[in-house]
Amino acid sequence: MDSKAKYVSKKFFVIASLVIIIIVALYLRLLFVYKVVQPPLSGDAKNYDIMVKQFLTKGFLGYMSNTPNAYITPGYPLFLALIYKIFGFSNGSPLQAVRIIQSIFSVLTVLFIYLIGREIKNNKVGLIAAFFSAIYPTFVWASTLILTETVYTFTFMVYLYLQIIAYKKPGIFVNVMTGVFFGLSILIRPAAAPIIVIPYILMYFKFKDIRYTLKNFLYVLLGFTAIMMPWWIRNIVTLHKLILLASQTWNPMLGGAFPYFNGIDHVPQNIRSTMDVIKFIVKGFEKSPIYYFKWYTIGKFNIIFGSMWYDLDLKYQYLRNLYLLHSFLMAIGWLGAFYSLRKDEIRFIGIYAIILTLIQLMFIPTNRYAFTIMPLLILLSSYVIDKLLFDKNL
Structure with a gap:
């Protein structure tokens, strides 16, 4: 077979594989949308629903409030508001429309994960990462939830590809x-805001050109x-102060300030700001430094990554046999994160994973x-798998 025929055959294989992965991803997500009976809205999802209806009927954004506030960033409520406006909510919230649209976003996320994998190394990395993303149970299930995760991940993967x-x-x-x-990503979930500078710090150290980097x-x-x-x-006009992101930071930080949740039911009433929480945490470290250090490192890490987020009734067995995939991706992905520190092509992906994890360790786990x-861990896992199985230069 000549080189041109090999190229055509290889391209056909890549396109066909990607199409199959996308079809599988869409099928699984719509299966969950149409076959899983959703429980009544509660917690954050219920609060979003109330907030959106309040915004569309009264004209202001207020989370868990009858007056305007900036407790959360407005990206996801505005996304919901657009859908509620188009489909109407006089006969009930159009939650099924939200789930279908989120499923489409989730499938597009799989596509962008493929594109990112291809950019950082090759088509094999892209296809492996897309396959894992298509079948990873949490990604499939989360499309049905009225929560920020699916829409945020889509916008963040588009950002990462463009970056x-x-x-x-x-x-x-x-x-x-x-x-x-x-x-757009930060308007949905603001925690990642600090990482905007990471690629440009790396760019400066790579090219040693401050003007080029700053431009x-x-x-x-x-x-x-x-x-x-x-x-x-x-925020300036309505709340009479500049709030860059959101005003809720102190609350989840406070929830994470009780090691292994001991004493969390007895929160001091005088804590009402981020600075108050920081002082409370510092006192804890002064009193029991090893105990608090363990909690803020391996303690929270084990809670965040130790089990897969897949809170689905046991009668729905879809994808439950893939539960061990989470542990596999954790092990290989974190290996890739630390390996990435010496590989320019994936360095800031690994740094993103590390920094975003450190940020989450500040809050309730x-x-x-x-x-x-x-x-990010799926992309890093796929890179390591390609390196181990297919890289002849290893």
Whole structure:
């Protein structure tokens, strides 16, 4: 077979494999949408539903409040509001429409994970990562939940793909769009905000050119600012103060300040700000440094990553036999995260995984928080698998 025929055959295999993966991903997600009986809304999902209806009928954004506030960033409520506006909510919230649209976003996320894998190394890495993402039970199930995870992961994977392109071949348009999608991600879940600088720190150390680095970073900031500016202006006009992200930070930090949840039912009443929580944590470290250090490292880490977020009634056995996939991806993914520190092509993906985990260790731990880090670990796992099984230069 000549080289041209080999190229055509290889391209056909890649396209056919990707199409099959996408079909499987869509089938599984719609299976969960149409076959799983959803429980009544509760917790965050119920609060989002109330907030969106309040916004559409009264015209202000207020989470768990009858008045405007900035307790959470507005990205996901506005996403829901658009769907509620289109499909109507006078006869009940259009939750099935939300689930279908989120399923489509989740499938598109699988596609972008493939594209990222292809960019960081080759088609094999992309296909392996896309396959894991298509069948990973949490990704499939989460599409049915009225929560931020699925939409955030989509916008963040688009951002990550654009960031990789911008890092390799910077240009005004790709840099600005990188900032736009990072801004969209932060409007949905603000915890990742600090990582915007990571690729440009690495860019500076790679090229040793501060003007080149700053020029590219400023274009990213331009796109980011364009998305965030309406939120900042709204907070100044409505709340009479500049709130860059959200005002709820102190609450989840406080929930994580009780080692192994001991004493969490007796929260001091005088803690009402992030600074109050920090002082409370510092006192804990002064009193029991080893105990608190263990809690803020391996204690919380084990809770976040030790089990898969898959809270589904046992009568729905779909994908439950893939539970061990989570442990496999954890082991290989974290190996890849530390290996990435010496590989330029995946370095900031590994650094993202590490920094985002360190950020989550500041707050109350739950395995739900692993969700947004999993795509990074899947990409790193796929890179390691390709390196071990297919790389002739190993």
